Amino acid sequence: MKSTPNYIHGFLSGLESLLTGMRTTLRIFFRKKVTEKYPENRATLKIAERFRGELVLPHNERNEHQCIACGICEMNCPNATIRIVSEVQPDETGKNRKVLTAWHYDLGSCIFCQLCVQTCPQNAIRFLPTFEHAVFTREKLFRRLDRKGSRLAAKPQTTPTPQTPAGNQ
Amino acid sequence: MLTEEIKSILPEGASFEEENPATISVPPTVWHTFARQLRDKAELHFDYLACLTGMDWGDALGIVCLLESTVHRHAIRVRIAAADRRNPELPSVYDVWKSADLNEREVFDFFGIHFINHPDMRRLFLRNDWVGYPLRKDYDAGDNNNPVRLESDETPDATFSFEEDSEGEIREKEHILFEEDEYVVNIGPQHPATHGVLRFRVALEGENVKKLDVYCGYIHRGIEKMCESLTYPQMLALTDRLDYLSAHQNRHALCLCIEEALGIEVPERAKYIRTIMDELNRISSHLLFWSALCMDLGALSAFFYGFRDREKVLDMLEATTGGRLIQNYNVIGGVAADIQPDLVRQIKEFLVYLPPMLKEYHQIFTGNIIARQRMQQIGVLSREAAISYGVTGPSGRASGWACDVRKKSPYGVYDKVEFKEIVHTEGDSFARYTVRIEELQESLRILEQLADNIPAGDFAVKAKPIVKLPEGAYYKSVEASRGEFGVYMESRGEKYPYRVKFRSPCLPLVSVVDLLARNNKIADLIAIGGTLDYVVPDIDR
C-alpha cells in the first residue's frame, strides 16, 4: 500500500481523468452526426471517379466498340476472369482479321487489379465506379460485355496509346 | 572490415561471396556453431534475424537467412542447403535467434525440412493431415493429394521434435503442450479480440494465463506459392491482400525490389506520391489500431471516433487510387495514375482536422485512468527480446529498439523529410500505444512537408510489357504500418519469379504473445494483442 497522500492523490487524479472523458463524450453527444443514410442519399452520394466497380466495354451510339480481340487482357488477368471469344473473318480489304464474338467477364472472381485496362492497346475497356452489384446467385455475375450485334468501330476514336501504366480515367 | 571478420570465423566447407550484401554458404553441420559466432562476436554482432526463407533450389532444399546487426548496421545473407533431398535435416537456430522459432516451423510446413533440436515441429499453417510440402518444386498440387476435407482437424495436445542424442542419432521425441487436467480455453478462431481468424489455446488458472499456444493458417492463401506462377506485374495485386491496412506500403516494397533488380530509376514525382500515400496509409492504419484497441478494452464509443476520422483518409486514398483498402496504386516504375488534383487540398484540410481529434482521443482514452491501468506495466517486452524475436515497427520501437526502416535505409523521399523516430523504452502495452499515437503526429508532419512540394514530372517510367528479372536474389524492405515488411525474391531470369518470400511484420508479433501474456490476466491478453496490433492475413500469407 502506498502512502496516504499518494492514495488520495491517485484517487482524485483518476476521478479527474474520468470526468474529462465524460465531458468530451458529452460534447460529442451534441455534435453533428456523421451517419450516411444510404440508400436515401443516392442522389448526393459521391463515389470517386477512379473507384473500380465493374469492368465495361464502352460502345458508341452506332453500337461499336474498340476491342480487336487481341487477348492481351485475357493473358494478363491473374485470376482468369476474362475470356475473349473470337473468330477469323476477312475484312473489307480481304485480309483475315480476328473479330470479337464474345467478351466474357466474371465479376465474381475479378480482383480489380486493373492490369487488363492498363495493358489494353486499344483502350477498349475501362472501369466504372458503380458499386451496387449485389445479386443472389453467382451465375448472375458472369457477364458478357459486348452488346448484341456490336462490331468493331471502323476507326479508333482515340489513337492507341503505348503501354503506360495509365489509370482508368 | 566485415569481410575479414567473417572470413576469420568461416568454418570449413563454407564459401563466401562478396556481393552486396555478402552471401555465405554454410554446410548444415556447422551452421549452429557458426550462427552462434555470428551473433556473439562483438565485431559482427548479428543479433537480428530479419528473414528466414525456405528454398527449393531444385537439387537441394535449404534456407536463406538474412542477418542484420542492430549495432553495426551491416547485413549478410547465409545459405544453408540440406544434404539429402529425400530426408532434409538442418540444425535449428531457434536458441540463437528466437524469430527462427515460427519461421523454421513455416519452412518445415512448406518444404518438409526437419529442424534438429527445434522443440516444436508441428505444421504452422497447414492442417496436420496435409499431404506433401507445397512449396517444393516437385509438389503435386492435384486434387487427389489434398481434397477438400470435411472432417475437422483434431488439435493434439502434444507436439514432437527431432533431437540428436549423444550418439548422433536423430530421434523423434514427444512433448506435452497441455496436460489433461489443464483448463484450456480457445481464444479464436472466431473471437472478437483476435482481429481476424487467429486462434490461441490458452491454459488458464482462474483468471491467469498459464500458457499460450498460437495456431495460424486459418486464412492462409498460399500467396507465396501463387506468386511463383504469376508474372511480376500480376504479382503486385496480391501484396495488397497481405496486411490490408498497409496495402500501399507492401506493394511499395515489392515494386522497390523489382525496380532495384531491373535497375529502374523511379521519377522524383512518383517517389513523392508514393511517400505521401505510404504515410496516409500509416495514418489510416494507426487510426484503426486506436479504434480497435479501444473497443478491445471496452471503450466502444472511441471505436467510432477512430473510424469516423479514418473515413477521411480513406476518401482521400479512394479519390486518387480508386480503392479504399485494396489500392493497386504502385506499379513497376512509378504509380498507376497521377494524383487527383484535389488531393493536396484534401491533405491540407486533413492536417487541420486531425490534431483536435487527437486531443479528444487523449481526453477520452489516453488520459483515462482505467485505460492507463489496463496498459501500463502490462506485457513488458525487453529490447533484447524484441530484437531476438524480430519484433519490428511500433511494437519494437516501444521496447527501445530503433528499427525504423525509413531511417535505417531510407527509400522514397524519407531522406528528404524531417521526422522523429519515436522510440520509447518501457516496452509495455502503454508504450506501444503511445508510440503509435505519436507516430500519427509524425506522419502528419511528413505530409505537411510533402504536400506542397510534389515536383512536376512523370508519375511513372515506361515499363516493358514483359518484365524479366535478371538472375539473382533480391531483398528489399519498407516500414509498413506494423513493422518491417520485406520481399525476398529469387529469380532465374524468367517471366516468373523462382521464389518469393514476404517477410511479414506480424508473424513475430504473434510469436511474442505467449511471452508477454504469461502470468497475466485474460483481460491483459486482450490488451497485449490489441497493442501488438497484428493483422491476421499478414501472418497467414
Place this chain on the structure above:
Amino acid sequence: MFDFTVVTQWVDQFLRSFLPAEIAILAEFVLIGLCLLAGYALIALVLIYAERKICAFFQCRIGPDRVGPFGLMQSFADMIKMLIKELIDINHVDRFLFNLAPFVVIIASVLAFGCIPFAKGLQVLDFNVGIFFLIAVSSIGIVGILLAGWSSNNKYSLIGAMRSGAQMISYELSIGLSILTMVVFAGTMQLSILVENQADGWFIFRGHLPALIAFVVYLVAGTAETNRGPFDLPEADSELTAGYHTEYSGMHFGFFYLAEYLNMFIVASVASTLFLGGWMPLHVAGWEGFNRVMDHIPSVVWFFGKAAVVIFIIMWFKWTFPRLRIDQLLRLEWRYLLPLNLLNLLLMVVVVVFKLHF
C-alpha cells in the same frame, strides 16, 4: 397533486361490489401482476430504444431510424423477433438448471420492480422494511447468473459467471452501505415514508456532503451491480464473447436482456427514491408559489423524469469508459469505495446526531 389511491380504491370497491372478498383479492393479485408485467416489458422496450439512441448519439451516429418514425418501433420489432426465435437445444448442458437460470434472473428483477413507488399512491409492495426487501430480492439475480454460467458447460460462460459472482458480492456491500447511510438519515426503511420525508427538500440537498457522496457511490456500485460498462466484465464481449449468456438463444437470452435493462431501471429508481425525492416534486422551503407550480406536474412525470436522468448518467458511463480488469474492479471496491463508504456512514451519523443537515 393526483393521488393514485383514488384509482386503486375504486378498482377495489368495484370488484368487491359483485365478487366475494377472497375472489376479489385474488382478482386484484392477477390484475396487479398483469399490470406489473406489462409495465416491466414496456419499460424494458423503451430503455432498449433509449440506450440505442443515446449510444448512437455518443458515437456520432443517428441510431435506429428505419422502423417507424425515428425508429421508435425498432424495439417492438426486436421483441417480436426475439419471441419467435428458436430456443436452441444445446447438448451437454445441465438442462434443468440451464432452463431455470433465466427465470431466476427475471423473477428477481420483477420482485424488485414491485417495490418501487412510481407515483403518489402507486406502489405494489410497501411495508416497513421495504428497502431491505428490495436489496434482498435483487441479489437473488446473481444466483441465476451463476447458474447460467455453470450449467452452460461453456468455459467462457463459467469465467463470466465467476467474475459476476465476485463482482456482485463486492458491490452489494457498497450498495448496502450507501443505502444504509440514507436510512440513517431518513430514519425509516419504508419506501413510502422515505418519499414523504422529502416533501420539503430532497435528501441529496438536505443531507449535503454525506448524501452527495452516498449518491455517487451508489451510482458507481449500482452500475457495477447491473453488470453494465465499465463494469461489464461478466459479459466482456472482447474477452468472453458474451460471458454467462453465450449459449442462450431466443427468449431465454431475451430474459437476460430484459433483466439487464430493468435492473438498470431499478437502480435508477432506487437512486431517485432515496436521493432525489422519488415522485416528490421539487420543493424549496418558503417559496410557496414555486412549490405550487411544481405540484401541478404529475408525480409520475417527476418519478420517471428523475429515473431517466439517472439512467442517462449510467449510460453516459458505459459509452465513455473502457472496461476494468477484474483485479482493478475489486480494488476499486475494497480499497476505495468501501473505506469511503464507511467514513461516509460515520459522517452521516455525526450529521444526524448533531443535526447539521437542513
